Amino acid sequence: MQENMNKDDDVETLGEQLYTRILPQHSKHAGKLTGMLLELPTPVLSRMLQDEVLLAAAVEKAVKTLEVDSCQEHCKDEDDGSVSSDSLGEQLFNLIDVYNTGYSQKITGMLLEQDKDTVLKLLAEPKQLEEQLTKALKTLQQRRLDETDVSDTSDGEDAEVLGEKLFLRVEELDPVRARVITGMLLEMDAGVLRELLREHELLETAVHKAQAALGGSDFSK
Structure with missing residues (x-):
């Protein structure tokens, strides 16, 4: 019983914090957007409140979803069931x-x-x-x-596959900001990315530089 109460309190606190952050930019739909984000797992919400980039991305996607839902409601009578x-x-x-x-x-x-x-x-x-x-x-x-080791990576491998492999490696070093750091590293040439995947020390160095650019500490420690 106590555990459930604590969980409800946590969600309520997170909701208040999210609403406060969303309100200045989206005053008209702040309540709806907050409710949509509160459907995400609590650890994800906590991470968003610590990372402005993740929060901004999530809010933007929620806004798009809200727009799609709104359009669907208006179009429902015209195109019912189709x-x-x-x-x-x-x-x-x-x-x-x-x-x-x-x-x-x-x-x-x-x-x-x-x-x-x-x-x-x-x-x-x-x-x-x-x-x-x-x-x-x-x-x-x-x-x-x-899958096979990254040493078998072909020259024709696309950016999406490289990004997925890089994300798994980066997540081990900084699980909290893996998505943001991976996005930063993906701006490099494909050849450089393959080198990072082969040489762990090079990857660590690149991740540390990205962490420094983000202005935060190494969350993995």
Whole structure:
């Protein structure tokens, strides 16, 4: 009982902090946006409050989702029961991308393989969406770990695959800001990124420089 009360208090406190941060930029929809973000896991919310970049990205995605929902309500009478696959995919992607997993496109594709009614339920039920997102994320991460060593990386490997591999390595060094730091490192040439993946010391150096640029301490220590 006490544990549940503490959990409710934590969520309420996080909600107040989020609302205060969102209000100056989005006064009209601050309450709705805060409610949408509060559907995320508590650790994710805590991380956002410590990282302005993550918070800004999450708010932006929530705003886009709100706009999509608003458009759907206005268009429902005109096009009842005929939501296109493209529209479903866009809505699903916007919701998934808020979690900053690094696999938004792939997870969206996996969930869209289900029938239309199931996808519509995911859009309407955040908890069910989170459960399926978690399962898909574990599957994708396991696939990455089971793949061949990065030394077999081909010259034709695209930026998305490099980014996914780099994220897993960076996450070990700075789990809190792995997404932001990976984005910074991805501005380098593909050849340099492959060197970072092969040489752990080079990767550590690059991560430390990114941490310094962000103006924070090494969260991994």
